[in-house]
Amino acid sequence: xxxxxxxxxxxxxxxxxxxxxxxxxxxxxxxxxxxxxxxxxxxxxxxxxxxxxxxxxxxxxxxxxxxxxxxxxxxxxxxxxxxxxxxxxxxxxxxxxxxxxxxxxxxxxxxxxxxxxxxxxxxxxxxxxxxxxxxxxxxxxxxxxxxxxxxxxxxxxxxxxxxxxxxxxxxxxxxxxxxxxxxxxxxxxxxxxxxxxxxxxxxxxxxxxxxxxxxxxxxxxxxxxxxxxxxxxxxxxxxxxxxxxxxxxxxxxxxxxxxxxxxxxxxxxxxxxxxxxxxxxxxxxxxxxxxxxxxxxxxxxxxxxxxxxxxxxxxxxxxxxxxxxxxxxxxxxxxxxxxxxxxxxxxxxxxxxxxxxxxxxxxxxxxxxxxxxxxxxxxxxxxxxxxxxxxxxxxxxxxxxxxxxxxxxxxxxxxxxxxxxxxxxxxxxxxxxxxxxxxxxxxxxxxxxxxxxxxxxxxxxxxxxxxxxxxxxxxxxxxxxxxxxxxxxxxxxxxxxxxxxxxxxxxxxxxxxxxxxxxxxxxxxxxxxxxxxxxxxxxxxxxxxxxxxxxxxxxxxxxxxxxxxxxxxxxxxxxxxxxxxxxxxxxxxxxxxxxxxxxxxxxxxxxxxxxxxxxxxxxxxxxxxxxxxxxxxxxxxxxxxxxx
Numbered sequence: 001x002x003x004x005x006x007x008x009x010x011x012x013x014x015x016x017x018x019x020x021x022x023x024x025x026x027x028x029x030x031x032x033x034x035x036x037x038x039x040x041x042x043x044x045x046x047x048x049x050x051x052x053x054x055x056x057x058x059x060x061x062x063x064x065x066x067x068x069x070x071x072x073x074x075x076x077x078x079x080x081x082x083x084x085x086x087x088x089x090x091x092x093x094x095x096x097x098x099x100x101x102x103x104x105x106x107x108x109x110x111x112x113x114x115x116x117x118x119x120x121x122x123x124x125x126x127x128x129x130x131x132x133x134x135x136x137x138x139x140x141x142x143x144x145x146x147x148x149x150x151x152x153x154x155x156x157x158x159x160x161x162x163x164x165x166x167x168x169x170x171x172x173x174x175x176x177x178x179x180x181x182x183x184x185x186x187x188x189x190x191x192x193x194x195x196x197x198x199x200x201x202x203x204x205x206x207x208x209x210x211x212x213x214x215x216x217x218x219x220x221x222x223x224x225x226x227x228x229x230x231x232x233x234x235x236x237x238x239x240x241x242x243x244x245x246x247x248x249x250x251x252x253x254x255x256x257x258x259x260x261x262x263x264x265x266x267x268x269x270x271x272x273x274x275x276x277x278x279x280x281x282x283x284x285x286x287x288x289x290x291x292x293x294x295x296x297x298x299x300x301x302x303x304x305x306x307x308x309x310x311x312x313x314x315x316x317x318x319x320x321x322x323x324x325x326x327x328x329x330x331x332x333x334x335x336x337x338x339x340x341x342x343x344x345x346x347x348x349x350x351x352x353x354x355x356x357x358x359x360x361x362x363x364x365x366x367x368x369x370x371x372x373x374x375x376x377x378x379x380x381x382x383x384x385x386x387x388x389x390x391x392x393x394x395x396x397x398x399x400x401x402x403x404x405x406x407x408x409x410x411x412x413x414x415x416x417x418x419x420x421x422x423x424x425x426x427x428x429x430x431x432x433x434x435x436x437x438x439x440x441x442x443x444x445x446x447x448x449x450x451x452x453x454x455x456x457x458x459x460x461x462x463x464x465x466x467x468x469x470x471x472x473x474x475x476x477x478x479x480x481x482x483x484x485x486x487x488x489x490x491x492x493x494x495x496x497x498x499x500x501x502x503x504x505x506x507x508x509x510x511x512x513x514x515x516x517x518x519x520x521x522x523x524x525x526x527x528x529x530x531x532x533x534x535x536x537x538x539x540x541x542x543x544x545x546x547x548x549x550x551x552x553x554x555x556x557x558x559x560x561x562x563x564x565x566x567x568x569x570x571x572x573x574x575x576x577x578x579x580x581x582x583x584x585x586x587x588x589x590x591x592x593x594x595x596x597x598x599x600x601x602x603x604x605x606x607x608x609x610x611x612x613x614x615x616x617x618x619x620x621x622x623x624x625x626x627x628x629x630x631x632x633x634x635x636x637x638x639x640x641x642x643x644x
Contacts, residue, residue, distance in 0.1 A: 033064050033165050033191065033203050038385050040189060040207040041065045042220050044072070044164045046144070046367045047353030048213030049151035050374025053092060054382065054502045056158035061385050063160070064205075066168035066191060068214070072152065075321060076144020077239075078367035079268065079277060083130055084451025084479065085368045086137035088375055091502040091618060094150040095137070102140035103271045105129045108442060109250045112423055112435035113260035120311050121259055125439040129254060131446045136482055136495055139450065142271055144367055167195035168203070173210065173223040175337060175348055185348055209381055211350045213374070218355035224337050226351070228358060230330030230409065235420045236282040237360070238301040240322035243274055248312040251276065256442075258423045258435055262307040266419065275320065280305050281420060282324065298322045325360075329409040329416075332356040335373075335398040346391040347398070350377060357405035359412040368451050369408055373401050379504040379616035386504075388538065388548050393639050396459045404454050411448055415441070452479065456619055460639045463613075463622035470610035471511070473602030474620045480612075483598040486590045488559050488567075489583035493592050499552060499584075500618045506636075508551045510571070511599070513609035513626065517555050518566035523609065523626045524553070528568035530629040535570065537633075538640050545573045549636075552585045556599060556606060559588040 039055055041048045044067040055063040081089075081098065089095040108129050114120040130139050155162040172190040187210045191203040212220020216228065255267040263281035270277055280301050298319045306314050335356045336347035353370030377397045383389035418441060424432035447453045456477040458464045465476035473481060482497030500507050508531060512524035519525065528551070535549045553571040555562065564572060564583065571585040589597040599606050611632060613622040624631050 033066060033168065033205055034062065035205060037062045037064050037205060037207045039063045039209045039211065039381055040187070040205060041211045041213060042170050043067060043212065043214035043218075043353075043355070044069075044148070045213055045215060045353055045370065046078070046147065046151075047355075047370040047374040048211070049148055049155075050088075050092075050371045051211055051213070051352070051378040051381075052162060052164075053151045053154040053158070054375070054378035054504070056155045056160045056162035057503055058382055058386065059159045061382060063162060064207075065155075065162065065164045066170075067164045067166050068169045068194075070167050070195070072164070072166075073145045073148045076146075076148070077321075077323070078144040079141050079270065080365075080368070081140050081142055081147070082365070082368045082449065082451035083135040083137045083139055084454075085371060086140065087135060087479065087482075087497070087618065088371060088502070089150070090137070090498055091375075091500060092151070092154055093501070094154065097150055098142055098147070099138075099140065101146060101271055102142040103269050105139045105141060105254045105269075108254045108256065110435055110439045110442075111250075111255060111257040113258070118260040121257055121309070123250070124435045127439065127443055130450055134447065134450050134452055141268060141277075147367070167193055167198075169194060170214070170219040170223075171202070173220060173349070185346075187348055208385070209348055209350070211352060211377065211381075212355045213352050213370075214355055216354045216358050218351060220349065221332065221351050221355050224349060224351070226332045226334070226356075228330035228332060228356070230328060230358075235416070236296075236324060236326055238280040238282055238296060238304070238322065238324045239277065240280070240298060240301050241270065241275055241277050241320040242302075242316050243318040243320065244276065245315045245317065246309070246313060248309055248314070256419070256438065257308060258421075258433070258438070259308045259310075260423060262310070263304065264419055265305060265308045278305055280308070296324045328358065329360070329413050330358045331405055331409050332402070335402050336394075338395075338398075347394050350397060352377060352401075356402075357408065359409055360416045365408050365412070365449075365451070369404065372404070372451070372454070375502065375617050376401055379502075382504040383616075387641055388540070390639050390641060393461055396461055399459065400456050403457070407448075407453070411445065415445075454478065454619075461615060461621060462619070463635055465623055467610065467623050467625060467628075469605070470608065470625065471602060471604045471612055471623050473604070474612055474623065476620050476623060478620060479618050480614050480620055481602065483601045484592045484595050485554060485587035485598055486559050486592070487584060488555070488562055488586040488588055489564050491559055494587075496552075496554070496587065496598060497618065499550075500614055500616075502616075504616050505546065506549045506616060506621075507614040508549055508632075509612040509614065510551065510553045510626070511604050511609045511612065512553060512555045514556055514606050517553075517557065518563065524555075525568055527611065527626040527629070528553070528570045530632075532568070532570045534629070534633055534636065537642050538636065540643055544575050545570070546575075546582070546585075548640075550585075552587065554587045554589055554598060556589050558590055562588070 038061045052065040110125040111121045112124040114122045168191045171192045174188045176186050187207050189205045193201040212218050252269045257265040266279040268277040302316050335351050337349035338347050352373035380393050384391050418433050421433040424434050456462050480497045482495040485496050515522040517524045538548050551570045575582050589599045591597050609626050611624045615621045622635050
């Protein structure tokens with residue numbers, strides 16, 4: 001059942017997002033830390049919250065989130081939200097809340113030294129921030145603390161009423177392995193409390209899985225003996241959020257400025273209409289020199305910014321927050337506790353976010369990639385704990401996300417270097433950067449900067465695709481690129497990818513051939529009959545038919561010419577204790593508001609149709625012909641556990 005479908009098992013008044021209503025026997029808010037849990041998450045940053053929010057949806061999984069700080073984040077340092085993150089927020093159910101508050105980045109402008117007056121800056125270029133057709137969502141800016149609030153709200157309204165347990169410091173972690181029985185392996189954790197009245201108290205917790213989301217100084221990572229390896233660019237930057245008055249014409253636009261001799265600035269307007277964030281280039285650091293030793297004040301940052309903005313004025317009225325940092329890119333060799341690639345063992349301890357990769361803020365990727373780490377891992381843990389998937393899928397977390405982080409490090413190193421380089425003084429200047437080249441780099445890297453460049457390699461959960469030509473616009477290993485469709489039952493236009501919620505379920509989209517889908521002999525009807533057998537094989541006894549694999553149909557005919565009564569039962573199933581029909585699984589490919597229909601937009605073979613398999617984290621896992629039932633069964637047999 002979709003998160004936004006309700007009343008399935010009886011009428012329930014009130015907020016439909018409050019899933020707790022359906023589990024009213026759970027009367028306690030879960031912010032204690034019991035002696036035994038299924039998953040212990042250490043750290044309530046973006047990665048930890050993305051994991052906790054998804055796992056909180058499963059009443060039969062005991063999840064706890066512990067945090068060393070005394071309370072929730074109120075002022076975050078990260079702010080950029082790429083379009084891939086907004087797609088993910090749609091899966092969690094709060095994209096609208098983000099978009100209502102956020103600042104939209106529509107354009108990026110570039111400024112360089114005036115050739116006639118080099119101590120002045122002039123605009124040299126302007127580009128769209130996000131290329132046309134990349135996503136239905138925009139690139140936006142919103143304070144990290146608000147994003148945390150939205151995840152916390154999902155947790156609080158979940159069936160488990162999960163909340164973080166604050167003022168808990170990780171003291172010790174020990175893996176207890178049971179030979180020949182990975183399901184019995186556990187992790188012993190020792191926590192020290194610091195909340196009033198409990199200072200110094202020790203809590204001993206035994207967990208099946210532990211996830212370290214505890215930042216760049218991660219205690220979990222250190223306990224695993226893993227290191228963040230990399231280097232520093234020996235370049236210092238300052239950052240500050242300010243309320244200011246300026247005659248700089250692009251003050252409310254994302255801007256990259258290269259001055260002749262005073263350094264560089266990146267301007268990021270903030271939500272609310274007035275706040276602006278400045279990233280300000282400072283001095284080069286000597287080898288082994290730390291920025292903290294320079295004790296750089298907010299006043300110094302302001303004075304540096306004023307020189308770079310010349311001839312424009314900058315009058316700072318209030319500094320909301322400021323900091324200084326050193327550019328560096330560091331990465332762990334792996335993101336779990338396995339010391340080798342031996343697939344006979346299964347990982348029990350994982351690290352995510354800044355605990356396993358750090359980089360500069362220039363690319364605006366840190367929070368985004370961390371949340372995607374969490375999105376990748378959460379459904380895998382849930383599937384294993386619920387017994388619907390083999391523990392073998394846990395190997396894919398480190399393999400998939402470590403490569404993504406390495407790609408980010410490489411990108412960040414290049415963009416940070418270009419930001420810090422001075423403008424070229426002439427064509428033979430090899431140390432400087434050509435402003436036009438810098439702009440071209442932004443345009444070329446648009447897909448990556450939007451968070452859409454991730455392409456997972458083949459694995460047990462991502463097939464080696466032999467039939468990509470059936471749906472060229474859905475590359476296997478990449479996220480499902482949405483397109484509008486019309487829902488058959490009520491003619492509602494929706495984005496197809498929005499049905500893929502963060503609920504741990506697999507989706508199988510059946511794109512019908514050009515035949516009459518009502519005909520019993522059509523390839524669509526035959527494929528749906530085979531899918532019914534597949535779904536039944538992996539659905540637990542007594543569970544709704546779509547609880548593990550959710551099948552949806554996309555037809556080529558117009559919705560006015562079709563009858564829902566002619567649809568196969570797998571896409572028009574009876575659900576819940578009353579056997580109510582689910583009318584929201586069949587869609588029609590029609591031209592909407594100037595958009596191409598989905599078959600055209602995503603280059604789907606109209607003559608033969610196809611089956612598109614999508615992972616619970618919205619990535620395309622396989623594409624198969626409608627009649628390749630054997631291939632579909634073989635794929636799911638590779639990692640799923642059949643009903644006992």
